[in-house]
Amino acid sequence: MAIQVSGITKRFNDFTALDSVDLEVKSGELLALLGPSGSGKTTLLRIMAGLESPDGGSLLLNGEEALGLKPRDRQVGFVFQHYALFRHMTVFDNVAFGLKVRPRGERPGSAEIKRRVTELLELVQLSPFAGRYPAQLSGGQRQRVALARALAIEPKVLLLDEPFGALDAKVRKELRRWLRKLHDDIHITSVFVTHDQEEALELADRVVVMNQGRIEQIGTPAEVYDHPASAFVYEFLGQVNRFDCTVEGGIAHVGGGALAIPTQGGVQGPAVAYVRPHDLGVTPASAGPARISGIHVVGPDARIDIDLAGLSLEAEMDRERLATLGIAAGDRCAIHIDRARVFAR
């Protein structure tokens, strides 16, 4: 089921959470709403679910106006960051809840409910835990119960609010792979909110980058990473070196002329340049303009802090390359930039 958001605006007192947002979620895709806290992404998700009502705009679910509908009539599955499982019910009863509360005419028989719940618990690999209470499960297991519970009502859309936010790094990674696989299997239109760019880029078909109640860019993970539409997107997605420069005739002059970078686009005059750490090359040179101020090895990679005429830069390379270069903290070096994006200041 497709979702069409147009002109949605939401204010909380003086704070504008959403400022006339337009968005289309295609049927069957997995879409990420990515942004810093306060960017309005959760509010947008809650409006889609009917848990919040906007001040203006329209929301079409499968082509039909849905803003007047109550959450229970929207056929939307919602997964909360902190699971929101019913504490006094077993895992089985939690998953069965959505089926048991249906009006008498539509409610499946108890044998059918049992069959469906068992099936869902198998899907989320929690069959042995059916009789447990939520308090007896780990965070990852609870979130999978929450997912099974949301899927039990056979929703047309699955909405997930920071579904991995409360989990530790390893479980988070596992669960996110598992969710991707699940989505590939059942192809339910899904929207998830996250502030973790890695999560959005790895998991989503398309990423919506939000900032201050507006959408900055919509695109595939590769598009938003490789071709950020704005300075904000560039800065928000991944590590980045940011420095002020002056552009003259397609050449950006950085650090008082210490470095010249070729640029594309028609920017002239004062500008801000962005360079990803892995696009910054380092070569040892005894009379080079820059100095290596520190080297940090993180797993297979090395981060190199560089001081260029008072400007702090960060470069990234794998450890093998670091070994071949043979550089150490305190050495002087030359740097070259393979790729940079320049936005007018």
Place this chain on the structure above:
Amino acid sequence: MVAAADSDGALAGKGGAVTVRAPVPLFRKPSILPGFGLTLGFTLSYLGFIVLVPLAALIVRSSGLGWSGFWSAVTTPRVLAAFEVSFGLSFAAALTNAIFGFLVAWVLVRYDFPGKRLVDALVDLPFALPTAVAGIALSALYAPNGWLGKPLNELFGMKVAFTPLGIAIALTFIGLPFVVRTVQPILQDLPAEEEEAAASLGASRFQTFCSVILPAILPALVTGFALSFARGVGEYGSVIFIAGNMPGLTEILPLLIVIKLEQYDYAGAAAVGTAMLGVSFVMLLILNLLQQWMRSRHAR
């Protein structure tokens, strides 16, 4: 030399293993918090002095009657009727409080309205008011010529003061704060997300209330009920004014005890007190067990 050192080491090891295993007290779990023995000892002796010694004295006093004397003292028709009045009406009042006290707590937590703080403070007044004052106020209000008693009598033919209904009203008045104050904090901490989850899963407000909210606050509600009930059973001051105190009809147990004391029937008074104590203890125990069972269903 080497061999000697070896055997020394082995010995030391053995000796160490033996000395390290200090005797562990039966109920004590290993903890870094000090003072287990001191605090447990203090708590038990405090409870002993404050609660157990007076109760034991009561039982000792009544035991002077002997088993058959005790039995005949507490099974006279007048005492049995008083038992019915006291426990029956306390139960009814506690039940009323459980329902309406919950409503008050609900409104105080969920809605904002002008004067909310004032209403919140008002809830505690029955705690602070001398019970005799409450009793006089209530009986003046509900007396056949009182502000409420008169219209109730004329319009519906209802008599409140000097009837069991009057007693129930007095007990409801003094018991209300217990339910409100036990339910309120639990209701306050109830996460909104669980209700939102229920709504998005298709539950109506009523279904959400019954299957999500009520189970979460039920233990607190039972506590409030038990407190209100216990208070009602022991209540004296506010009831004697509105009750009319007709033996066998509107005479409560505490009043009966006072009457027995005035007649110098100390052993009889102690016997009634002991029987009252027994019944109260059993009922509170049942309520406690009920609560424990409810809590264990979603234990951490």
